[in-house]
Amino acid sequence: MSKDQREEHKMAEDCFFFNKDTLIVKPQKKHPPLLRMIVIALVMISGVYICSVCLKQRGLGFAPNLMKIDVVEQPCPDPNISQDGNAPVVHYPQPTTYRRNECRCTPVRFFAILSMQRSGSGWFETLLNSHINVSSNGEIFSVKERRSNISSITATMDKVYNLDWLSSAAKNECTAAVGFKWMLNQGLMTNHEEIVSYFNRRGVSAIFLFRRNLLRRLVSILANEHDRNLKQLNGTHKAHVHSKDEADVLARYKPTIDAMKVIPTLNDNDKWVMDALEYFKSTRHIVLYYEDLVNNRTKLKDVLDFLKVPQLKLVSRHVKIHTKPLSEQVENWDAISNTLKGTKYESFLHSDYKK
Numbered sequence: 001m002s003k004d005q006r007e008e009h010k011m012a013e014d015c016f017f018f019n020k021d022t023l024i025v026k027p028q029k030k031h032p033p034l035l036r037m038i039v040i041a042l043v044m045i046s047g048v049y050i051c052s053v054c055l056k057q058r059g060l061g062f063a064p065n066l067m068k069i070d071v072v073e074q075p076c077p078d079p080n081i082s083q084d085g086n087a088p089v090v091h092y093p094q095p096t097t098y099r100r101n102e103c104r105c106t107p108v109r110f111f112a113i114l115s116m117q118r119s120g121s122g123w124f125e126t127l128l129n130s131h132i133n134v135s136s137n138g139e140i141f142s143v144k145e146r147r148s149n150i151s152s153i154t155a156t157m158d159k160v161y162n163l164d165w166l167s168s169a170a171k172n173e174c175t176a177a178v179g180f181k182w183m184l185n186q187g188l189m190t191n192h193e194e195i196v197s198y199f200n201r202r203g204v205s206a207i208f209l210f211r212r213n214l215l216r217r218l219v220s221i222l223a224n225e226h227d228r229n230l231k232q233l234n235g236t237h238k239a240h241v242h243s244k245d246e247a248d249v250l251a252r253y254k255p256t257i258d259a260m261k262v263i264p265t266l267n268d269n270d271k272w273v274m275d276a277l278e279y280f281k282s283t284r285h286i287v288l289y290y291e292d293l294v295n296n297r298t299k300l301k302d303v304l305d306f307l308k309v310p311q312l313k314l315v316s317r318h319v320k321i322h323t324k325p326l327s328e329q330v331e332n333w334d335a336i337s338n339t340l341k342g343t344k345y346e347s348f349l350h351s352d353y354k355k
Contacts, residue, residue, distance in 0.1 A: 076105040087308055088284060089203025095163040095172075103174040109307055110161050110202060111136075111179035114188065114276060115209040116269070118220035120290035122240050124209055125181050126316040127300060129169045133176035133309050137167045140180045147187030150194045161202065177307045179204075184272050192279040199283045205306065206285035208277065213291065214269045215340070215348035218262070219329055220322060222255035240318050247321045256331040259339045266345050 076092040090107035093100075100106070113128075113136065115121035125136045137160055141147045146156045159165050160180055163172065182188050188195060199206065211217045224239060231237045232249055241247050277287065286306045293299050300314050326349065327333050340346050 077107075088205045088306075091161070091203065093161065093163045097164050097166070098172060100163075100173045106174055106176060108163070108175055109177045109309075110204040111177060111207055111307060112199070112204055113179065113181045113207045113209055114184065114280070115181065116184055116211075116217070116272065118217050118224060119209055119211045120293070121181050121183075121209050123316055123318040124288075124290075124293065126318055127314040128303070130315045131304070131309060131312050133171060133174060134307065135163075135167075135169050135171045135175045135178045137165050137169050137178075137180040139183065139186075140165070141182055141186040141188075147191075150191050153187060153191060153195065154198055157198065157202075157204075161204070176309050179207075184276055189272070189275065189279070192276075196280055196283060199280070204283070206280050206283045207303065207306070208280075208285060208287045209290065210273050210287075211290045213348050213351060214266050215262075215336075215345065216322070216326060217269070218257065218265065219255060219326065222257070223250065223253050223322070226253050226255065241321065242317045242319055244319055247319045247323075250321050251324070251329070254329055254331040257336050259332065259335040262336060262339055263343065263345065266348075 077090075088109040088111075090109060092105060093108055113121055113125060115124075125138070128134045128136045140156060140160065141153070146152055161178060163170075163175060163178060165180075198204070227233075227250055228237045232253075233241075233246055238246065238250070241250065286303070288299065288303070301311060304311050304314075322329055327337075330336055337349055340349055
């Protein structure tokens with residue numbers, strides 16, 4: 001081998017070993033922990049971003065770090081189902097003027113006291129309102145505009161039964177029975193068909209309150225009219241009084257009754273009572289008489305049972321005005337007595353209630 005060939009062979013070997021070294025794969029160097037944390041963070045951020053874009057495209061809103069929780073109130077029991085066929089329908093009103101709060105699911109019964117002027121309805125209503133769970137809102141249809149047509153009547157009743165009628169008697173949140181007083185001559189008889197339909201549809205219970213002795217009622221009406229004109233108590237007319245002294249002042253007046261009109265008047269009053277009972281016989285109702293309530297206070301327990309509210313002692317500040325026998329309270333008693341003798345109203349001359 002010549003010298004030149006030997007040098008050329010050596011260069012080839014050197015080249016071979018150089019290339020061999022360069023082809024060796026060296027182990028990777030370990031990366032510091034900080035670098036790995038940065039890489040992981042970048043991957044997580046990228047993943048969150050990609051997920052949010054996908055959710056938005058599908059119409060699902062996503063707000064990082066924000067969790068929305070909707071609190072759904074449990075519904076109250078079905079208000080239109082009564083456990084007892086004789087029990088009043090219960091309701092769960094949702095007033096617009098306030099919230100019932102913890103009493104939201106306290107069941108409420110609807111009622112209306114159907115009566116005639118000077119039949120003890122004012123006294124009876126104060127007894128009911130002394131109950132912590134009963135709200136009777138007075139003679140609301142004494143205002144003519146509220147009874148001008150059936151639409152006004154139903155709108156007024158809706159407001160009462162929704163617990164949005166504000167009065168001194170309103171118990172608001174924890175009312176368990178709500179109603180009002182309604183005189184027969186305040187649009188009740190004129191619109192009786194629509195009102196009966198409303199009562200049956202809304203589950204309103206009717207409480208009838210009448211006087212057995214219509215002659216005594218007539219005396220009370222005439223005496224009340226006299227005081228309305230004369231205002232005997234310090235220039236103020238009072239239909240009801242809270243002291244015996246005031247009652248004595250009003251009881252001094254002895255009305256004169258027209259003997260020619262007394263029987264037709266009693267007939268008209270009697271017919272109104274019979275018609276009202278006939279018109280509303282399809283409603284859930286109870287019939288009470290003033291004399292029975294005065295003579296037997298346990299009758300009030302029947303009323304509370306009828307309304308399905310707890311039995312509590314009921315009280316009233318009303319003081320009775322006319323306590324004497326009728327013969328001492330009518331100016332022309334002999335004429336009235338002779339007129340009613342032998343008629344179906346003769347018992348009014350003698351029957352009375354305890355003082």
